[in-house]
Amino acid sequence: xxxxxxxxxxxxxxxxxxxxxxxxxxxxxxxxxxxxxxxxxxxxxxxxxxxxxxxxxxxxxxxxxxxxxxxxxxxxxxxxxxxxxxxxxxxxxxxxxxxxxxxxxxxxxxxxxxxxxx
Amino acid sequence: xxxxxxxxxxxxxxxxxxxxxxxxxxxxxxxxxxxxxxxxxxxxxxxxxxxxxxxxxxxxxxxxxxxxxxxxxxxxxxxxxxxxxxxxxxxxxxxxxxxxxxxxxxx
Numbered sequence: 001x002x003x004x005x006x007x008x009x010x011x012x013x014x015x016x017x018x019x020x021x022x023x024x025x026x027x028x029x030x031x032x033x034x035x036x037x038x039x040x041x042x043x044x045x046x047x048x049x050x051x052x053x054x055x056x057x058x059x060x061x062x063x064x065x066x067x068x069x070x071x072x073x074x075x076x077x078x079x080x081x082x083x084x085x086x087x088x089x090x091x092x093x094x095x096x097x098x099x100x101x102x103x104x105x106x107x108x109x110x111x112x113x114x115x116x117x118x
Numbered sequence: 119x120x121x122x123x124x125x126x127x128x129x130x131x132x133x134x135x136x137x138x139x140x141x142x143x144x145x146x147x148x149x150x151x152x153x154x155x156x157x158x159x160x161x162x163x164x165x166x167x168x169x170x171x172x173x174x175x176x177x178x179x180x181x182x183x184x185x186x187x188x189x190x191x192x193x194x195x196x197x198x199x200x201x202x203x204x205x206x207x208x209x210x211x212x213x214x215x216x217x218x219x220x221x222x223x224x225x
Contacts, residue, residue, distance in 0.1 A: 035214075037162075045154075045162065045205055045216040061213040095161055102168055103209035104152035108161035 002026040004096055004109035011115045012086050019082040020112045022096030029077035030054045033099035036070060036081045038092040039111075046092075050099050051079065086116045120144050120208050122217035130225040135196045139220045141189045141206035150210035153182055153191045156219075157202045165204075166191065196222070 003025040010018050022034065035050040049060035051070040058070045069082045079096055094112045097105030121144040131137050141151065149169040154162035164173045166182035169189055179194040193200055201224055206217040 047214045104167045
């Protein structure tokens with residue numbers, strides 16, 4: 001069955017970078033996009049962007065442009081999200097989600113808590 | 119950016135009630151809307167896509183309607199496992215924004 005498994009929790013200092021992985025199972029990796037969504041504690045969902053493993057094209061939300069990079073490794077069916085220059089308001093649970101053609105998220109990872117604190 | 123406004127933000131209901139959540143878009147998004155359910159500490163779960171198409175495996179008591187700027191998610195008969203927070207997401211234009219969420223609580 002389709003499964004997305006994310007890397008473990010991270011504790012980072014302000015100004016540092018974090019790279020979260022999302023390993024996929026159960027489908028042909030290159031045929032679906034991967035989206036990233038984050039959720040600050042007690043808050044709603046924020047779409048961060050998505051990447052096509054087929055051609056590597058990515059689309060990022062404007063507020064994160066310049067700080068976020070999404071990549072994929074087709075040899076291991078894994079997607080990555082790197083966020084740089086971390087601030088306290090980047091503290092959140094970060095989710096990856098498989099992106100079918102309509103753009104929604106039909107299968108989700110379990111989430112990765114990233115805490116930014118000095 | 120397209121803004122999505124969900125109402126109500128909190129809904130108290132009994133098991134067995136019929137409940138409806140509304141999602142209004144700040145501009146026409148056609149039928150490019152999805153609905154998700156999220157339980158505490160868990161990832162969101164896709165319920166509806168293309169405004170009205172039930173995702174595989176989702177119970178038929180969930181239904182979605184609407185197009186343009188006004189959309190609804192209805193739960194025909196609320197079950198204990200349905201108490202959760204529900205989000206809409208527009209898929210028409212980047213960035214793909216979410217509504218603020220509707221928490222469905224037990225009355």
